[in-house]
Amino acid sequence: xxxxxxxxxxxxxxxxxxxRGQIEEAVDTLCRTGCREAYxxxxxxxxxxxxxxxxxxxxxxxxxxxxxxxARYITSGNRRIGKGSAVVIxxxxxxxxxxxxxxxxxxxxxxxxxxFVDDAAAPxxxxxxxxxxxxxxxxxxxxxxxxxxxxxxxxxxxxxxxxREMEQYxxxxxxxxxxxxxxxxxxxxxxxxADPIHYFVGAGSQYGAAYSYAMCYxxxxxxxxxxxxxxxxxxxxxxxxxxRDTPVTVFLGEDAERPLAERVAxxxxxxxxxFTLIDSRDYELAGIRPEYRGSLSHLVTxxxxxxxxxxxxxxxxxxxxxxxxxxxxxx
Amino acid sequence: xxxxxxxxxxxxxxxxxxxRGQIEEAVDTLCRTGCREAYxxxxxxxxxxxxxxxxxxxxxxxxxxxxxxxARYITSGNRRIGKGSAVVIxxxxxxxxxxxxxxxxxxxxxxxxxxFVDDAAAPxxxxxxxxxxxxxxxxxxxxxxxxxxxxxxxxxxxxxxxxREMEQYxxxxxxxxxxxxxxxxxxxxxxxxADPIHYFVGAGSQYGAAYSYAMCYxxxxxxxxxxxxxxxxxxxxxxxxxxRDTPVTVFLGEDAERPLAERVAxxxxxxxxxFTLIDSRDYELAGIRPEYRGSLSHLVTxxxxxxxxxxxxxxxxxxxxxxxxxxxxxx
Numbered sequence: 001x002x003x004x005x006x007x008x009x010x011x012x013x014x015x016x017x018x019x020r021g022q023i024e025e026a027v028d029t030l031c032r033t034g035c036r037e038a039y040x041x042x043x044x045x046x047x048x049x050x051x052x053x054x055x056x057x058x059x060x061x062x063x064x065x066x067x068x069x070x071a072r073y074i075t076s077g078n079r080r081i082g083k084g085s086a087v088v089i090x091x092x093x094x095x096x097x098x099x100x101x102x103x104x105x106x107x108x109x110x111x112x113x114x115x116f117v118d119d120a121a122a123p124x125x126x127x128x129x130x131x132x133x134x135x136x137x138x139x140x141x142x143x144x145x146x147x148x149x150x151x152x153x154x155x156x157x158x159x160x161x162x163x164r165e166m167e168q169y170x171x172x173x174x175x176x177x178x179x180x181x182x183x184x185x186x187x188x189x190x191x192x193x194a195d196p197i198h199y200f201v202g203a204g205s206q207y208g209a210a211y212s213y214a215m216c217y218x219x220x221x222x223x224x225x226x227x228x229x230x231x232x233x234x235x236x237x238x239x240x241x242x243x244r245d246t247p248v249t250v251f252l253g254e255d256a257e258r259p260l261a262e263r264v265a266x267x268x269x270x271x272x273x274x275f276t277l278i279d280s281r282d283y284e285l286a287g288i289r290p291e292y293r294g295s296l297s298h299l300v301t302x303x304x305x306x307x308x309x310x311x312x313x314x315x316x317x318x319x320x321x322x323x324x325x326x327x328x329x330x331x
Numbered sequence: 332x333x334x335x336x337x338x339x340x341x342x343x344x345x346x347x348x349x350x351r352g353q354i355e356e357a358v359d360t361l362c363r364t365g366c367r368e369a370y371x372x373x374x375x376x377x378x379x380x381x382x383x384x385x386x387x388x389x390x391x392x393x394x395x396x397x398x399x400x401x402a403r404y405i406t407s408g409n410r411r412i413g414k415g416s417a418v419v420i421x422x423x424x425x426x427x428x429x430x431x432x433x434x435x436x437x438x439x440x441x442x443x444x445x446x447f448v449d450d451a452a453a454p455x456x457x458x459x460x461x462x463x464x465x466x467x468x469x470x471x472x473x474x475x476x477x478x479x480x481x482x483x484x485x486x487x488x489x490x491x492x493x494x495r496e497m498e499q500y501x502x503x504x505x506x507x508x509x510x511x512x513x514x515x516x517x518x519x520x521x522x523x524x525a526d527p528i529h530y531f532v533g534a535g536s537q538y539g540a541a542y543s544y545a546m547c548y549x550x551x552x553x554x555x556x557x558x559x560x561x562x563x564x565x566x567x568x569x570x571x572x573x574x575r576d577t578p579v580t581v582f583l584g585e586d587a588e589r590p591l592a593e594r595v596a597x598x599x600x601x602x603x604x605x606f607t608l609i610d611s612r613d614y615e616l617a618g619i620r621p622e623y624r625g626s627l628s629h630l631v632t633x634x635x636x637x638x639x640x641x642x643x644x645x646x647x648x649x650x651x652x653x654x655x656x657x658x659x660x661x662x
Contacts, residue, residue, distance in 0.1 A: 075535075075590055080395060196527065230400070237375055240656060267660070
């Protein structure tokens with residue numbers, strides 16, 4: 001399999017799950033010191049992950065979780081962020097200018113910041129109140145933090161059991177999902193690697209998945225045009241430009257907003273002959289009980305899209321790490 | 332001028348501004364009965380308007396204003412909506428199924444609902460606690476309500492003066508903007524009426540404008556492909572697929588997020604030879620003082636895009652009221 005080191009991937013997920021003690025200590029301290037709400041602050045890909053954390057919170061807890069965009073925060077502000085706010089961030093490089101400025105502003109307003117900054121020596125890491133440095137698995141780390149907020153709020157009674165099950169089964173289950181998806185990923189890549197535009201539709205945590213996949217993968221890394229559409233909004237505009245040949249992919253997860261994506265999936269065959277469904281239900285996740293799958297399905301569809309990416313990269317002879325403009329030109 | 336009845340438009344805006352007494356009475360009652368936050372609940376175009384109300388609130392007030400999507404609310408829910416929440420909606424037909432279900436749910440949770448349902452006999456109008464029936468001017472009605480919430484919260488001291496100035500000058504100022512924009516609209520339509528895809532970029536209240544224009548106008552009414560991108564997100568993915576010939580339009584308003592749009596506008600000439608700036612600053616708004624323009628600039632750019640629409644409709648011989656699928660097929 002292209003770009004797939006099974007043991008490395010298993011270790012990566014297991015290592016992220018091993019951060020539980022550190023995450024619990026940080027979140028418990030935040031809650032003890034009076035944080036009444038959490039702002040997942042991001043930009044681009046990290047904003048997409050923040051949208052997923054927010055979607056998770058809508059369903060699971062009365063503890064308020066908000067996605068906050070760093071570029072917006074440093075311009076229009078948000079007067080609710082201050083004392084009593086926990087801000088949660090993630091950054092690979094720890095140097096993104098909007099993030100640096102946003103974290104400074106949130107701290108000046110009195111918020112406390114939990115940072116998943118992969119490089120502990122980066123400027124951003126030095127600004128946060130609680131720093132947890134571990135590469136990758138951003139979506140998982142974000143949900144581990146939300147889950148602890150929810151547990152502290154009395155809303156996630158299955159927390160301990162759920163995390164024990166994740167630790168035991170998730171690393172292997174995701175690797176198995178990726179292996180199972182490889183053939184599909186190859187076929188999908190062959191069919192779509194030169195699409196003029198591709199529509200990705202999702203709801204719940206799958207909207208963040210669609211948003212990230214369209215913008216951070218297709219646009220940024222493959223230089224292919226793509227648009228993410230929330231499944232709930234699909235019928236209020238976008239559907240009118242879908243015809244027989246329009247490439248549309250629906251991500252189906254297993255959280256509370258699944259019916260919105262199903263509605264699109266059920267409708268598409270009547271008007272489109274070029275659609276694909278990526279459904280987390282098609283992947284086993286051995287050992288994990290059905291009622292926990294909704295909180296994990298964004299990790300499953302991400303495992304699937306990684307297989308598509310590996311094949312598109314090869315077919316298009318376009319290395320995913322190159323950028324035409326980003327960090328090459330000032331803005 | 333195509334599709335433009337000057338007196339009718341002036342009367343339409345003036346009539347909306349005349350709703351001030353009714354809006355104040357409704358909002359004051361909501362605040363008196365303990366509403367501590369407002370949820371602008373919408374779907375499609377009304378969700379875009381809700382995004383604008385939220386953007387307005389970020390800048391202007393500590394009173395929390397949230398955009399809430401009706402399709403999401405009826406699936407993943409929102410536990411914060413309940414007693415103490417004001418829900419504000421707008422609807423032309425008053426029959427959209429997601430909105431009906433969402434309003435029922437919000438009311439069952441204890442929220443009070445202010446409805447701008449144009450047809451007072453529609454099912455939705457019968458569900459709300461405060462009904463104000465007046466056709467059109469949704470964005471203006473939404474902001475009139477937010478402004479009163481802000482004033483009641485002590486955050487908008489210029490409220491009375493601002494509204495007096497709007498009542499005196501805005502109807503004519505917007506009509507003048509539309510007349511001034513007609514030639515531009517015609518040229519823009521000639522250049523872009525057959526674009527394979529068009530990118531609309533905006534920030535602040537102009538993001539809602541871009542979202543609505545791409546989805547509710549280009550996709551839904553012109554059957555043309557378009558994508559809205561928040562100016563703050565533009566540099567984190569989308570920029571990589573912009574090249575010499577990519578059609579990009581940046582909406583520039585005059586609120587706090589303007590610098591994010593300016594950053595895109597300043598960057599584009601280096602990589603793109605097919606971009607357009609639509610800047611509310613280019614329109615005079617005679618009689619309205621500079622510091623009030625930020626709250627009105629989404630109405631200005633809307634006046635401009637209406638001129639584009641009139642010309643695209645003619646060039647494409649595509650009447651804007653027809654739908655391929657919406658309300659023709661069940662979903």
